[in-house]
Amino acid sequence: xxxxxxxxxxxxxxxxxxxxxxxxxxxxxxxxxxxxxxxxxxxxxxxxxxxxxxxxx
Numbered sequence: 001x002x003x004x005x006x007x008x009x010x011x012x013x014x015x016x017x018x019x020x021x022x023x024x025x026x027x028x029x030x031x032x033x034x035x036x037x038x039x040x041x042x043x044x045x046x047x048x049x050x051x052x053x054x055x056x057x
Contacts, residue, residue, distance in 0.1 A: 027054035 027050070030040050037051045 023050075024054040027051055028057065031055050 023044075023046070027040055027044070027046070031037065031051075031054070035043075037048065037055070040046070040051050041048050
């Protein structure tokens with residue numbers, strides 16, 4: 001049986017996974033729309049290397 005705090009954290013991890021699916025696609029769309037990489041970093045909090053990786057497709 002899973003403890004309540006552990007179960008809650010696992011639910012949060014699953015929610016995070018669900019919201020981060022398609023991240024690279026969204027970043028690529030933002031870049032294509034003209035959003036500067038530094039602004040994507042500011043808005044999303046992702047590492048600049050993540051933006052660079054997403055830009056490469």
